[in-house]
Amino acid sequence: MHMSRVLLLLPTSTYRAADFMAAARSLGVEVVVGSEYPQAMASSMGERAAVVPMDDVDAAVDSIASLHERFPLDAVLAVDDGGALVAAAASARLGKRHNPPDAVRATRDKAQMRARLAASAVPQPRYRALPGGSDTSFSAETGAGVGYPCVVKPVSRSASQGVIRADDPVALHAAVERVRSLVGPDEQLLLESYVPGDEVAVEGLLDAGRLEVLAVFDKPDPLVGPYFEETIYVTPSSHPRPTQQAVGRLVADAARAIGLTDGPVHAEVRIGEGDEMWVLEVAARSIGGLCSRALRFGAGISLEELILRHAVGLGTGDLRRESQASGVMMLPIGQEGTLRAVNGLDSARSVPGVTGAEITIPIGRPVVPLPEGDRYLGFVFARGQDPVEVAEALRQAESLISVEIQPGS
Numbered sequence: 507m508h509m510s511r512v513l514l515l516l517p518t519s520t521y522r523a524a525d526f527m528a529a530a531r532s533l534g535v536e537v538v539v540g541s542e543y544p545q546a547m548a549s550s551m552g553e554r555a556a557v558v559p560m561d562d563v564d565a566a567v568d569s570i571a572s573l574h575e576r577f578p579l580d581a582v583l584a585v586d587d588g589g590a591l592v593a594a595a596a597s598a599r600l601g602k603r604h605n606p607p608d609a610v611r612a613t614r615d616k617a618q619m620r621a622r623l624a625a626s627a628v629p630q631p632r633y634r635a636l637p638g639g640s641d642t643s644f645s646a647e648t649g650a651g652v653g654y655p656c657v658v659k660p661v662s663r664s665a666s667q668g669v670i671r672a673d674d675p676v677a678l679h680a681a682v683e684r685v686r687s688l689v690g691p692d693e694q695l696l697l698e699s700y701v702p703g704d705e706v707a708v709e710g711l712l713d714a715g716r717l718e719v720l721a722v723f724d725k726p727d728p729l730v731g732p733y734f735e736e737t738i739y740v741t742p743s744s745h746p747r748p749t750q751q752a753v754g755r756l757v758a759d760a761a762r763a764i765g766l767t768d769g770p771v772h773a774e775v776r777i778g779e780g781d782e783m784w785v786l787e788v789a790a791r792s793i794g795g796l797c798s799r800a801l802r803f804g805a806g807i808s809l810e811e812l813i814l815r816h817a818v819g820l821g822t823g824d825l826r827r828e829s830q831a832s833g834v835m836m837l838p839i840g841q842e843g844t845l846r847a848v849n850g851l852d853s854a855r856s857v858p859g860v861t862g863a864e865i866t867i868p869i870g871r872p873v874v875p876l877p878e879g880d881r882y883l884g885f886v887f888a889r890g891q892d893p894v895e896v897a898e899a900l901r902q903a904e905s906l907i908s909v910e911i912q913p914g915s
Contacts (some may be wrong), residue, residue: 510818511536513596514571515589517560518542521795521866522585522810522859529810534820538577540570540589545577559812560588563595563607566804570596581817587614587664590790603817605712609765610825613790616661616696623785626763629756630785631657632904636682636691655700657731658682665794667880671700671731683733688878689801705729705786706743708757709793709801709809710771711816717758717771720809722750723802723833733876736896738900739797740833749781760785770813796864796885800834831893835900837865837883839875841910845883846870847910854886854906859899862887863907873911883909 512530514537516523517732530537531851556573570582570592581602584593590610597604612618617635624630632652658681660668668685672678678697685695703792737810743750759774769793776784792798803826815821837863845867854863865884867873873883886907888899 509536509611510533510820511538511578512537512814513540513556513558513573513579513582515540515558515560515582515584515593517588517723518835520586520588525796525798525808526585526810528815529814530810533811533814533820534808535814538573538579542592548711548778556591558592560592563592564594567596567599571589571599574600574672580819583813583817585790586794587789590614590771594790603768603819605766605768608769608787609767612764613766613788614662616659616787617694618699619788620696621762624763626759628760628785631701631785633696633698635661636695636697638690638694647751652697654678655731657700658685658697659698659700660685661694661696663689663880665880666736666876668736668877669734671734677732679765686791697730697833699787700731701776702730702777703776703784704745705774705776706745706753707793708771708773708775709753710757710761710773710797712761712766712768712771713814715762715767717761718755719750719754719757720803720812722753724893726893735838735876736836737838738833738835738897739800740896740900741800742781742801742831742893744893745777748861749777752781753777754785756783756785757788760788764788766790769816771905795836796851796866797834797836797881798886799862799885802828802832830889831896832889833887833890833893833896833900834886835886835904837877837904837907837909839873839881839883839911841911841913842874842878843872843911843913844870845873845909846912848883849910852905854903857888857903857906859888859890859896860886861889863903869909 538554540556582593582596584590594605594607594610620633655673660672668688672679672681705725709721711718718884721741722743724743727737772789772793774786801809848865863886886903890895890896
């Protein structure tokens with residue numbers, strides 16, 4: 507029997523390596539690890555470790571095609587944003603199941619994504635592009651075009667990095683200057699109207715253009731700005747079934763407008779009064795960080811197993827999420843400095859309903875809060891009878907964790 511072989515693109519910054527490797531072992535899928543730099547164990551791994559220059563798509567695809575000639579691959583899979591375009595382009599070269607590379611490229615450039623959604627009349631915030639190098643008077647004029655409050659964001663970042671709300675022209679000027687200091691003067695920025703309402707995250711899997719919604723997460727802590735640090739995700743959603751179905755149709759319409767056809771999708775949607783909805787983000791990847799650990803499907807299989815099954819054509823079986831409510835809390839970083847200690851983890855883990863707590867930044871490393879930062883301190887997981895119970899367990903656990911940060915960069 508042929509053992510499926512997958513090239514797993516693992517940027518050095520990813521949290522996801524361990525969970526995908528565990529899923530591959532569970533499925534009996536052979537993994538070739540592709541990363542930007544040689545693996546520590548590369549000499550003993552032989553062809554099962556490959557250097558893939560993620561920031562040079564053409565060179566990366568040539569490297570993967572050469573590997574495929576020596577060591578045939580059944581799929582090329584990216585675990586997060588960093589490798590998504592390389593995976594799509596390489597899969598296209600090798601004739602494997604894939605998203606169109608130009609569609610993935612559009613998800614990596616928020617201005618392109620907005621233009622594709624607009625061309626298909628998919629509901630989204632009003633927006634204007636702010637070209638690199640444009641002056642502040644242009645910013646004010648553009649802000650007036652989308653209205654206040656508005657949101658400034660870089661076109662190329664994720665995890666709410668560089669996303670700032672501005673309520674007037676003075677705040678907009680300051681926000682643009684701050685984002686420019688993060689991404690440089692030449693990157694295009696996006697200005698969007700701020701849309702009020704409840705925010706949900708949608709986890710889905712595309713198969714030949716058809717979207718299967720795997721989970722809808724509520725975000726019970728309001729995300730109103732000025733920065734948009736996410737904290738709690740809980741599922742199942744408390745929104746009525748018709749609302750959730752409408753959210754799923756909206757995300758399917760958005761994926762179709764962008765041109766995505768195969769693989770995981772993670773989307774953010776705002777739900778306003780009267781169930782008016784707007785697409786905030788669509789990414790050609792699964793949920794970030796360690797958040798996927800809040801999901802289990804069918805007979806207890808993980809999201810990573812579903813994604814691997816889809817990639818190698820094993821069949822995804824029962825896509826229904828477990829009946830129990832579950833959730834995750836992303837632990838925020840309170841100030842810039844050096845992480846010195848994290849206390850109270852054992853107490854947090856002992857809270858009824860809490861199933862795990864993990865710090866993902868090593869002691870002694872620098873930490874940077876949003877909007878300049880791009881990661882969280884760690885993750886707490888919980889399960890329970892209903893989403894309210896889960897959210898309360900997560901909040902109680904977080905209250906027991908104390909963090910010591912030495913100020914300064």
